[in-house]
Every structure is written in C-alpha cells, then in structure tokens.
Amino acid sequence: MHVIETQNLYKEYTQKFSKQKVNALNDFTFNVEQGEIFGLLGPNGAGKTTLIKILLAITFPTNGSAKLFGTDVKNHKAKTKVGYLPENHKFPSYLTGEQVLSYYGQLSGMRAGSEMNKRIDEMLGMMNLTQWRKTKIKKYSKGMMQKLGLAQSMLSDPDLIFLDEPTDGVDPIGRKEIRDILAQIKSRGKTIFLNSHLLSEVEMICDRVAILNKGDLIKEGNVEDLTKAENIFAVHTVETLTMEIKQKVLAIDGNAGIGEKEINTEAGIDKLNGIIDTLRSGGVKIQSVNQKTNTLEELFINVIKKDNTN
Amino acid sequence: MLTIIQNTFREALAKKIFIGYYIFYAIVILIMIFLVNMDSVEGVMSLADSKMLVHQVETGFLTISWNLIIFFSLISTASFIPSMLEKGTIDLLISKPISRPMILISKYLGAVLFVFISMVFLLGSIWLILSLKSGFWDPTFLLSILWLTLAFAVMYSIVVIIGLTTQSTVVAILVNFFLIFVLCPVLSVREAVVFSLVTNETVRFVFDFLYYLLPKPGEFRDVTTSLITGDTINMWKSSSNAETGLFTVSWLSPISSVLFLLVTMAYSIYFFSKKDY
Numbered sequence: 001m002h003v004i005e006t007q008n009l010y011k012e013y014t015q016k017f018s019k020q021k022v023n024a025l026n027d028f029t030f031n032v033e034q035g036e037i038f039g040l041l042g043p044n045g046a047g048k049t050t051l052i053k054i055l056l057a058i059t060f061p062t063n064g065s066a067k068l069f070g071t072d073v074k075n076h077k078a079k080t081k082v083g084y085l086p087e088n089h090k091f092p093s094y095l096t097g098e099q100v101l102s103y104y105g106q107l108s109g110m111r112a113g114s115e116m117n118k119r120i121d122e123m124l125g126m127m128n129l130t131q132w133r134k135t136k137i138k139k140y141s142k143g144m145m146q147k148l149g150l151a152q153s154m155l156s157d158p159d160l161i162f163l164d165e166p167t168d169g170v171d172p173i174g175r176k177e178i179r180d181i182l183a184q185i186k187s188r189g190k191t192i193f194l195n196s197h198l199l200s201e202v203e204m205i206c207d208r209v210a211i212l213n214k215g216d217l218i219k220e221g222n223v224e225d226l227t228k229a230e231n232i233f234a235v236h237t238v239e240t241l242t243m244e245i246k247q248k249v250l251a252i253d254g255n256a257g258i259g260e261k262e263i264n265t266e267a268g269i270d271k272l273n274g275i276i277d278t279l280r281s282g283g284v285k286i287q288s289v290n291q292k293t294n295t296l297e298e299l300f301i302n303v304i305k306k307d308n309t310n
Numbered sequence: 311m312l313t314i315i316q317n318t319f320r321e322a323l324a325k326k327i328f329i330g331y332y333i334f335y336a337i338v339i340l341i342m343i344f345l346v347n348m349d350s351v352e353g354v355m356s357l358a359d360s361k362m363l364v365h366q367v368e369t370g371f372l373t374i375s376w377n378l379i380i381f382f383s384l385i386s387t388a389s390f391i392p393s394m395l396e397k398g399t400i401d402l403l404i405s406k407p408i409s410r411p412m413i414l415i416s417k418y419l420g421a422v423l424f425v426f427i428s429m430v431f432l433l434g435s436i437w438l439i440l441s442l443k444s445g446f447w448d449p450t451f452l453l454s455i456l457w458l459t460l461a462f463a464v465m466y467s468i469v470v471i472i473g474l475t476t477q478s479t480v481v482a483i484l485v486n487f488f489l490i491f492v493l494c495p496v497l498s499v500r501e502a503v504v505f506s507l508v509t510n511e512t513v514r515f516v517f518d519f520l521y522y523l524l525p526k527p528g529e530f531r532d533v534t535t536s537l538i539t540g541d542t543i544n545m546w547k548s549s550s551n552a553e554t555g556l557f558t559v560s561w562l563s564p565i566s567s568v569l570f571l572l573v574t575m576a577y578s579i580y581f582f583s584k585k586d587y
Binding site for chain 1: 313314317320321323324396397398399400401402403404405406407408409410584586587
C-alpha cells in the first residue's frame with residue numbers, strides 16, 4: 001500500500017473576474033512510499049500547494065482521485081495519521097505555545113491528559129521553545145512560529161507529514177536544526193512530503209523529488225539519479241598539458257574544454273577512454289577522472305527552461 | 311467538537327468587546343440592585359401586588375433590552391466565522407481528521423453556548439435580585455434565558471451564512487442590524503400599519519411572503535413576556551382585540567424562525583462542505 005497515491009488528478013480553477021479557466025494540475029499521477037522524504041519542486045503557480053491541498057481535502061479535484069494510506073481523501077478519517085504545516089500558517093493569537101499544541105493535538109484525535117502533556121513537553125524541548133511555553137504566541141518571532149508549527153505537525157506522531165515551506169523565516173542554525181529533526185523522523189520510518197523553494201535544502205534532505213511546471217509533472221525520480229550529469233567527465237592531470245597533447249585531445253573531441261591540468265568532455269565513455277589513452281601514451285600522469293553532477297538547482301532551471309520552450 | 315467549542319470560548323474571552331459587554335451587564339445588574347424599589351409606602355406589599363410589580367419590571371426590562379441584547383451578542387460573535395476562514399487557519403483546521411460539518415456546527419454551538427452563559431449571568435442575576443427584593447419567586451422569567459438564546463441562535467445562522475459566503479464581519483453585522491431594527495419590526499406591524507397605507511395586492515403578498523420567510527426576533531420577546539405574565543398564546547395566528555386593545559401572540563413566529571434557522575444552517579453546512587479553501 002502506498003502512503004500517497006494519486007490517479008489522473010486534474011484541477012481547474014475559474015478566475016474570479018476574468019472567468020478564465022486555469023489548469024492548476026493536469027493528469028497528475030504519482031505515488032509516495034513509506035519512509036520516503038519526498039520533495040515537491042516547481043516555480044510559483046506550478047500547482048504545488050494545490051496538490052497538497054487536494055491531498056488534505058482542503059481543495060477538491062475537478063477529476064481524478066487521491067488516497068492516503070489507501071483511504072480516499074474525501075473521507076476525513078484518511079487524515080488520522082497525517083500532520084500538516086501549511087505555508088504562512090496562522091494560529092489563534094490569544095493562545096500560548098503550549099495551548100496551541102494542546103488545541104491542535106486534540107483536533108488530531110489526542111486525548112487531553114498526561115500522555116499528551118508529555119508529548120507537548122517533548123516537542124517544545126525538541127524545538128527549543130520550552131521557556132516560551134507560557135508566552136502568548138503573538139509575541140513569538142517568525143522563526144519561533146515556524147518551529148511551533150513544525151511541533152504542531154509532529155505532535156500526534158503521524159506517519160505522514162506534509163510540510164509547506166518549513167524553513168521559511170528560520171535562521172541558518174534553525175534550518176539545520178529542522179533538517180536534523182526531519183532526518184530523525186525519517187529514521188523512525190515516517191514519510192515526509194516537503195514543499196520548499198530552497199533547492200539546496202531539498203537536495204540535502206529528500207530521497208525523491210517531483211518537479212511541477214504549469215500543473216504538469218515534468219520530472220520525477222531519486223535525487224541522486226536526477227543530479228547525475230550523463231556523459232560529462234572531468235580528467236585532472238598531475239603535469240601541465242603540452243600543446244601537442246592538447247591538439248591530440250581536440251582531435252578526439254573537438255568540443256572538449258581543456259585547461260592547464262584539466263580536460264572536460266561530454267563526448268561519452270568511448271572518447272573519454274580515447275583521451276585517457278592519449279594522455280597515458282604521452283606520459284601524462286592522471287590524478288582523477290570524475291563524472292560530473294548537476295546541483296538540483298541546475299537541474300531544476302534546465303528542466304523548467306526546457307519545458308517552457310516546448 | 312468539545313475542543314472547537316472550548317476554543318470558541320477562549321476566542322470570545324480574548325476579545326476586548328466582551329469586557330465591554332460584561333461591564334454593561336454588570337451596570338444593568340447594579341442598577342437593578344440599587345435603583346429598583348419593591349417596597350410599598352405602607353411597608354410590605356401583598357403577594358398579588360408583588361407578583362404584578364415583578365412581572366412589570368421583568369417584561370419592561372425585556373421589552374427595552376431584547377433587541378439590543380441580541381444585537382450586542384451578534385456584534386461580539388460575528389467575527390468568529392470570518393476569522394476561522396482566514397488563510398492559514400482554515401487549511402490547518404480542515405487538515406485535521408474532523409468532518410467539515412462538525413467543524414462548522416461546533417463553531418456555531420460555541421458561539422450560542424457562550425451567549426447562553428452570558429444570558430444566565432445577566433438574566434439570572436436580574437431574576438435573583440427581583441426575587442430577593444420582592445419575596446416573589448417565580449421561575450418563569452428564567453425562560454427568557456432560553457428564548458433569548460434561541461432568538462440569538464436564529465439570527466446567528468444569518469451571520470454564519472454571510473460569513474461563509476462573503477468572509478465579512480461588517481456585512482454580517484449590517485444585515486442583522488437591518489433585519490432586527492428595520493425590516494422585521496416593519497413586517498410585524500404590516501397588517502396594522504403597512505396594509506392600511508398600501509392596497510396593492512402584489513406589495514401585500516411580498517410583505518406577507520417576507521414576514522413568513524424571515525426570522526422574527528422581536529416576536530420571540532412577545533412570546534416570552536406572554537409566558538411570564540401567563541397570557542394566552544395562539545397556535546398559528548396573532549390577533550388583536552379591537553375592544554380591549556389586547557394583542558395575542560402566536561407560536562407561529564418561533565416555529566417559522568426555527569425552520570429558518572434549520573434551513574439556513576443546512577445550506578451553510580452544504581456550502582462549507584463543498585467549498586475549496
């Protein structure tokens with residue numbers, strides 16, 4: 001059983017004044033498995049938040065179906081084992097940090113009592129908010145609110161957590177803390193569905209990502225596989241390359257990038273081996289041969305540009 | 311459900327308007343304590359006199375304050391629905407394993423229960439003061455707590471539906487002001503006043519139609535005062551005696567108002583259940 005399962009999700013909005021139809025999601029089918037940290041990427045208006053809202057039945061799809069733990073999301077019981085941190089969440093400002101957790105904990109099905117209080121203590125401790133527990137949240141900073149939101153999403157120990165921009169407004173140290181907490185949750189077999197603009201962060205945390213553009217799923221896969229740049233290799237040498245060697249290399253791959261002690265080629269494995277043979281026969285010692293990787297940011301920009309051109 | 315009701319109470323208590331609301335009630339209670347005199351010149355009144363005087367004070371108080379109490383209560387609770395629908399709040403609420411109808415009903419009941427408790431405080435205190443001062447203990451006045459709460463519940467269903475569709479507290483308050491202080495009183499006297507001026511059948515039909523369709527908060531008061539004084543209440547139609555000038559209310563007003571409440575809330579629940587947030 002998949003933790004998240006969608007079948008041909010389609011969502012169309014009608015704009016308020018122009019009455020124009022906008023496709024927020026087109027025929028979107030994907031699954032998320034237990035224990036994964038799944039990242040959802042896409043430019044503004046790509047349909048990321050719409051997807052999360054459909055999965056939580058905050059918004060209804062025009063067509064298609066979505067299930068959480070095998071239960072249709074239209075059934076509110078599908079959300080029993082789910083935690084959610086919305087983007088720009090708004091807690092009742094008249095509550096203290098402790099009361100916020102107690103309120104949302106009870107809404108998640110927890111019973112008020114020592115068990116829940118123990119869990120609240122644990123969460124506040126984990127987020128370094130213990131000393132602020134009795135303070136009204138209107139006095140909290142943005143970062144503290146974000147941490148409280150994260151604590152709220154994890155309070156009932158859900159098996160699946162949706163996080164929409166969890167590190168928004170959090171300082172670098174706080175971000176690192178949140179990343180560590182997410183890794184800790186993952187090690188306990190929980191599933192995390194992450195929506196973030198910070199691609200470097202997604203790259204560090206996520207096992208698998210999906211890239212959305214204009215409502216279409218344009219790329220999906222493991223982070224490691226997606227960021228591997230096929231057929232791009234860098235050869236580093238110990239000695240400085242002579243003009244003769246450089247010309248021989250260019251004869252093999254006319255597009256090779258040649259530096260003083262470095263050759264970059266995108267011509268494939270065969271030509272890479274030809275270049276290595278040339279270096280070896282010319283008495284050049286090779287220090288390293290590396291397959292180049294793209295950052296997730298590079299991949300994201302390339303994929304979106306390509307999709308927009310098409 | 312209890313969690314949302316409890317939080318609605320917290321929300322109410324956090325609003326400064328409620329402090330003003332309770333100060334006002336406290337002043338009314340103090341006036342009752344210090345200014346209402348139940349002693350006769352000779353000393354002690356007969357039981358019948360006491361009963362009449364107490365009833366006069368009770369019904370007089372209700373006549374003056376009924377619509378004002380309902381309107382103040384609506385002002386103080388009108389923001390509950392729009393604030394619940396704010397982005398970032400509603401998403402989180404719906405993401406919890408609670409059905410949408412349950413969320414809305416809990417919020418509605420929270421507001422109604424809060425007003426009920428406020429009425430127990432205000433009207434209960436007044437009853438206690440009058441009873442202690444007069445020595446006449448008649449619990450029928452306490453029925454006004456239930457009737458006022460019911461009248462509020464009917465009018466609050468309008469706040470709910472306007473809140474859901476417009477997300478505006480101001481619009482909800484304005485519509486209620488218009489209904490409580492303008493339209494409903496005019497419709498109540500349509501036969502005695504309006505129809506004596508208007509002869510057009512279509513206009514008369516429209517007035518009748520609106521009268522039977524819309525809630526009648528003022529007529530809840532008439533039913534309550536009739537219950538206190540022990541006056542007759544007709545089943546379906548109010549009547550007035552030309553000779554004595556006595557007006558007899560009917561049960562039709564509360565019945566049609568409660569039907570209005572049920573239909574309005576049913577539509578609100580349907581609307582809330584289908585809406586994208």
